[in-house]
Structures are given as C-alpha cells and as structure tokens.
Amino acid sequence: MTGFSKVVMDAEQAMSIKYNTLVYELQRRGTKVTVMSLGEAFFDIPLLSFDDLPHPQIFHYSHSRGIPELRERLCEYFRSEYDVPVDPEKEIIVTAGSKAAIHMAFMAVLDPGDEVIIPEPAWVSYPEQVKLCYGKPVGVPCTVPTDDLERHVTDRTRVVVINTPHNPRGHVYTKGELRHLLDVAERHDLWVFCDEAYSDFVMDGSFVSLGSIDREKRRAVVFNSVSKNYGISGWRLGYVIANEALTFQILKVNQHLITCPATILEHYVARHFYPLLEITKPQIRAVLERRDALQRSMDEIGLQYLPGAATFYFFVSIAPSRLGSEEFCTRLLMEDHVSTVPGIGYGASCDGFVRVSVGTAPLEENRHGLRKIKELIEKTR
Numbered sequence: 166m167t168g169f170s171k172v173v174m175d176a177e178q179a180m181s182i183k184y185n186t187l188v189y190e191l192q193r194r195g196t197k198v199t200v201m202s203l204g205e206a207f208f209d210i211p212l213l214s215f216d217d218l219p220h221p222q223i224f225h226y227s228h229s230r231g232i233p234e235l236r237e238r239l240c241e242y243f244r245s246e247y248d249v250p251v252d253p254e255k256e257i258i259v260t261a262g263s264k265a266a267i268h269m270a271f272m273a274v275l276d277p278g279d280e281v282i283i284p285e286p287a288w289v290s291y292p293e294q295v296k297l298c299y300g301k302p303v304g305v306p307c308t309v310p311t312d313d314l315e316r317h318v319t320d321r322t323r324v325v326v327i328n329t330p331h332n333p334r335g336h337v338y339t340k341g342e343l344r345h346l347l348d349v350a351e352r353h354d355l356w357v358f359c360d361e362a363y364s365d366f367v368m369d370g371s372f373v374s375l376g377s378i379d380r381e382k383r384r385a386v387v388f389n390s391v392s393k394n395y396g397i398s399g400w401r402l403g404y405v406i407a408n409e410a411l412t413f414q415i416l417k418v419n420q421h422l423i424t425c426p427a428t429i430l431e432h433y434v435a436r437h438f439y440p441l442l443e444i445t446k447p448q449i450r451a452v453l454e455r456r457d458a459l460q461r462s463m464d465e466i467g468l469q470y471l472p473g474a475a476t477f478y479f480f481v482s483i484a485p486s487r488l489g490s491e492e493f494c495t496r497l498l499m500e501d502h503v504s505t506v507p508g509i510g511y512g513a514s515c516d517g518f519v520r521v522s523v524g525t526a527p528l529e530e531n532r533h534g535l536r537k538i539k540e541l542i543e544k545t546r
C-alpha cells in the first residue's frame with residue numbers, strides 16, 4: 166500500500182476500543198451482551214445546570230492551559246486529597262482527555278529512536294503512542310518486579326511509564342516502589358510518567374501520587390482525568406501536572422493540536438466541581454464493593470487473576486485454555502455474548518489473560534460473565 170505513513174500503518178488499533186466496537190455492532194443488531202469490556206464505571210449522575218455558565222465566553226476558545234477556574238479546582242484537589250503542591254499558573258495543562266495529555270508529553274520529551282520502558286500489562290495506548298512519536302517502546306514482561314526495571318535502561322531510555330492504580334491489574338504502587346523508580350530516574354536522567362486516571366478507585370487509602378514524593382517534579386509527570394473519577398469520559402477532559410519547563414513544552418504541542426478543550430465543559434466542571442465529587446464518591450465505593458464481591462466469586466469458581474484490589478478491572482488468567490486471548494475473547498463474545506478484552510493488547514507477555522471490567526454491568530450479570538469465562542476455559546483446555 167502506498168500513500169500512508171509506515172509508522173501509522175504499523176500502529177495497532179486500541180484493543181479495548183476494537184472489542185467495544187464489536188459489542189456496539191452486536192447490540193445494534195438486537196443481541197443482548199454482558200458487557201465486561203468497557204473502560205469505565207457507569208454512575209448515576211444528574212445533569213447539573215448549564216444556565217449560569219458564563220455566556221458568551223462558553224462559545225469561544227479558552228486559555229490553552231485550560232480555564233483558570235478549573236485549573237485552580239484541580240490543583241486544590243491535588244493538594245488536599247493527594248498532598249501534591251501544584252501551581253495552577255505554571256504546572257498544569259487541561260486538555261482533551263488524559264490520553265491526549267500522555268501523547269503530548271511523549272512528543273515533548275522523545276526524539277526519534279528514544280526508548281520508553283513500559284511494564285506489562287501495559288495500558289493499550291502507551292506503546293502505540295511512543296511509536297507514533299518515532300520512539301521505541303520497551304515492554305517489560307509481567308513477571309518482572311518493579312525493582313528489576315532498571316536492568317532495561319539503556320543510554321536511549323528517556324521515560325518509564327507506569328499506571329497507578331493499575332488498569333488492568335488493580336495494583337496500587339506503594340510509596341517504596343515509587344521512590345525506587347524516582348531513584349532510577351535520578352541515576353539515569355529519566356522522566357517517570359505516572360498515569361493516575363483511577364486515583365479515587367482505591368478503598369483503603371493506599372493511593373500515593375508520584376507528585377507527593379517528587380514535590381518539585383524533577384522527574385515526576387502526573388496525568389489524570391475527569392473520565393473515570395467523575396464518570397464523564399465522553400467530555401474528554403484530562404490534564405497533566407509537570408514542572409514549569411516541561412509544562413511549557415507540552416503547552417506548545419497542545420496549542421498546535423487542539424488549542425484548548427471544549428470551553429463549555431471546562432466551565433461546567435469548574436462550576437460544579439465539588440457537587441460532582443459528592444455525587445460520584447459514594448458510587449465509586451459501591452463499584453469497589455462490587456469488585457470485592459466478584460473477587461470472592463472468582464475464588465469460589467476457581468478463576469485465577471493477578472493480585473490487586475483497586476479499580477474495577479481484573480486481569481484474569483485463561484490458562485490452561487489452548488486458545489490465544491484474541492480467539493478466546495472473540496469466541497466468548499460471539500458464542501456466549503460476553504465481552505472482555507484480549508490480554509495480548511496489554512503486551513506480548515499477556516496472551517494468557519483477558520481483561521474483565523466490572524464497572525458497567527450489575528453484579529449478577531458480571532457473575533454470569535465470569536461463569537462463562539470459566540466454562541470456555543474448561544471447554545478449550
């Protein structure tokens with residue numbers, strides 16, 4: 166084929182989006198699907214008032230760092246909840262989702278051929294984003310502990326990217342692990358990108374933001390979003406917190422790509438920031454309780470999964486099935502109408518797993534899905 170960039174042609178589709186598109190197609194044809202593939206939790210959220218948002222400003226481009234009111238709310242939240250000092254004028258950019266924020270940050274720090282260390286299972290977009298920046302993703306197999314990541318550093322390494330709480334493992338990085346990564350970064354002059362999109366999906370208060378340890382943000386670059394914590398993924402509002410110098414480089418990318426996020430939505434979230442939190446916090450708790458109940462169900466029926474207690478995901482082992490994870494998920498979807506995401510999308514070392522999300526379906530439907538996974542493993546062993 167000619168006329169296309171080789172780098173873009175070689176990029177994979179996001180595995181989770183690919184399977185969710187299949188789900189939408191089945192649903193459009195009237196098939197009832199047990200959905201365990203979506204990357205969000207569904208909350209019951211009322212539509213709060215748009216009436217008192219500033220008119221006509223909402224019609225126009227806003228500040229390309231994001232409107233000051235929203236930056237201030239987000240920085241207050243980071244200070245009070247996670248003990249991270251953030252200057253709303255210089256150390257934060259609000260953009261069109263944290264996915265875009267992470268990509269822009271890669272653009273700001275990578276030159277062609279630079280390497281990024283990505284522990285597996287890895288969120289589906291990190292390797293492809295690195296490739297789209299002409300960089301080289303270095304996937305580290307899921308059996309390698311955080312303490313051993315340093316062995317994968319070369320003189321081309323620029324970034325280590327982690328995700329806490331972790332999609333899809335549910336693991337929360339400890340203060341010790343984060344400190345260790347910052348030490349590695351200091352020794353080898355690296356950035357640590359810390360994707361904290363699920364920061365409020367932790368029941369026991371164990372969440373530590375990387376920014377609370379590296380308070381000057383010498384190495385830490387933190388990403389977050391309203392998509393998961395506030396349950397409004399469709400509004401595409403995410404943000405990056407970094408030191409002033411890096412923020413300025415990312416700002417230029419933001420200005421050339423999107424100018425600013427949707428102004429009206431920024432005003433809505435800034436205006437209703439605390440009421441929204443009051444609405445979503447108890448619902449996050451309910452999702453985590455559902456997670457606990459389903460973990461017990463998996464133990465009862467003998468499904469194995471990687472350890473972790475946060476978020477609404479499980480990374481479930483399909484051993485001893487002889488199917489690869491893509492074939493497994495396709496059969497599960499087409500024959501049993503249960504949707505999950507193939508582990509191979511999370512790295513070469515993860516083909517023996519599927520990602521199960523318990524954020525959207527009711528408890529009993531999720532239990533039904535788990536039983537179907539177990540049955541398909543048994544049928545194909």
Ligand code: PLP
Pocket residue numbers: 204261262263264265288328332360362389390391392398401402403
């Ligand atoms: N990071 C992780 C780990 C995610 O799972 C997702 C969404 O699925 C994102 C980032 C992107 O979220 P958004 O672009 O909606 O802020």
